[in-house]
Amino acid sequence: MTMRTRTLGSTGPQVSAIGLGCMGMSALYGDADRAESIATIHAALEADVTLLDTGDFYGMGHNEMLIGEALRTAPAARREQALTSVKFGALRDPDGGWSGYDGRPAAVKNFAAYSLQRLGVDHIDVYRIARLDPAVPIEETVGAIAELIEKGYVRHVGLSEVGAETIRRAAATAPVSDLQIEYSLISRGIEDEILPTTRELGISVTAYGVLSRGLISGHFTRDRQLAANDFRAHSPRFQGENLRHNLNLVEALRKIAEQKGVSVAQIAIAWVLSRGAQHNNDIVPLVGARTRERLAESLGALDVTLEPADLAAIEDAVPADAAAGERYPAALMSQVER
Numbered sequence: 119m120t121m122r123t124r125t126l127g128s129t130g131p132q133v134s135a136i137g138l139g140c141m142g143m144s145a146l147y148g149d150a151d152r153a154e155s156i157a158t159i160h161a162a163l164e165a166d167v168t169l170l171d172t173g174d175f176y177g178m179g180h181n182e183m184l185i186g187e188a189l190r191t192a193p194a195a196r197r198e199q200a201l202t203s204v205k206f207g208a209l210r211d212p213d214g215g216w217s218g219y220d221g222r223p224a225a226v227k228n229f230a231a232y233s234l235q236r237l238g239v240d241h242i243d244v245y246r247i248a249r250l251d252p253a254v255p256i257e258e259t260v261g262a263i264a265e266l267i268e269k270g271y272v273r274h275v276g277l278s279e280v281g282a283e284t285i286r287r288a289a290a291t292a293p294v295s296d297l298q299i300e301y302s303l304i305s306r307g308i309e310d311e312i313l314p315t316t317r318e319l320g321i322s323v324t325a326y327g328v329l330s331r332g333l334i335s336g337h338f339t340r341d342r343q344l345a346a347n348d349f350r351a352h353s354p355r356f357q358g359e360n361l362r363h364n365l366n367l368v369e370a371l372r373k374i375a376e377q378k379g380v381s382v383a384q385i386a387i388a389w390v391l392s393r394g395a396q397h398n399n400d401i402v403p404l405v406g407a408r409t410r411e412r413l414a415e416s417l418g419a420l421d422v423t424l425e426p427a428d429l430a431a432i433e434d435a436v437p438a439d440a441a442a443g444e445r446y447p448a449a450l451m452s453q454v455e456r
């Protein structure tokens with residue numbers, strides 16, 4: 119398979135058509151196997167996946183150090199192709215708690231200084247605050263990233279989980295390559311206002327949660343035991359009756375997948391890819407694979423062609439507002455702009 123590439127926005131870097139999100143290798147989905155995580159990053163680079171997404175707060179630096187190790191131990195040619203997309207701003211406690219966001223310019227530069235060290239790189243390709251800091255105008259946060267760009271420490275400004283108004287204000291401050299935001303068959307909230315805004319401004323979307331954190335991967339089962347520190351143990355969509363309802367949607371998708379001879383995860387990822395197809399391929403899914411097996415399955419989505427009849431069948435099986443439960447618990451939902 120030859121990896122296709124996409125340009126992020128009108129000013130951003132050229133990246134692989136699918137990016138690898140590394141969060142689950144360090145945090146939020148229970149324990150991960152370190153050696154397999156590194157092998158997965160290496161396999162991704164080998165398959166010409168160039169975009170690696172992380173956050174400095176994923177495992178409080180653990181994820182960046184893991185990526186740093188994977189880059190150090192990868193063949194030089196692969197390492198040089200890799201592009202890092204880093205989120206910052208989330209404030210953590212030693213016990214794993216979360217205590218808000220810090221988007222002050224001095225904090226942005228401080229976060230970046232540590233990220234460069236942990237990743238072992240001389241620049242970050244796309245840098246973004248994970249959530250808006252309500253106490254700091256976005257112009258100040260983006261302005262600090264622009265200063266880091268001038269000094270060569272960062273290449274591009276990104277955004278994460280912000281609404282149309284913030285996107286406009288950020289783009290008026292500095293060129294923005296992409297908005298990272300949740301988008302999937304069962305998380306379609308960006309379609310009414312946010313996606314038209316990014317398209318008007320020449321900004322791409324790097325979509326996360328394309329498998330709704332595994333819920334619509336076809337592998338998640340009702341009886342799966344989740345550790346207390348697994349995000350999904352507290353996510354409304356994975357609870358009781360909501361989970362039963364949502365997994366019924368997956369079974370409807372499975373019928374379509376089986377008819378096409380592909381997996382449910384591949385249908386879900388291919389659907390997200392298809393949503394950018396008419397718009398200069400402006401949607402790049404970030405898949406959360408943390409094993410080589412899941413990575414290979416995810417990349418297989420690039421070979422899935424969804425015909426109009428397939429798309430109609432998928433929409434029929436999973437209508438836009440079909441999911442039961444919000445995508446975040448209420449306290450976290452209040453941090454994302456809608």
Ligand SMILES: NC(=O)c1ccc[n+]([C@@H]2O[C@H](COP(=O)([O-])OP(=O)(O)OC[C@H]3O[C@@H](n4cnc5c(N)ncnc54)[C@H](OP(=O)(O)O)[C@@H]3O)[C@@H](O)[C@H]2O)c1
Pocket residue numbers: 138139140141142147171172173205248278279298299325326327328329330331332333335337383404405406407408409412413415416
């Ligand atoms: N900007 C933001 O606010 C934000 C928020 C969340 C994530 N992100 C970024 O987006 C990335 C992806 O997000 P996500 O983790 O929510 O993605 P996701 O791809 O929707 O979910 C990943 C989960 O799906 C499961 N899965 C099952 N089959 C899979 C397959 N074929 N390929 C990949 N995963 C499969 C994994 O399984 P197992 O449990 O079996 O390993 C993993 O737990 C993250 O790593 C992170 O970099 C950004």
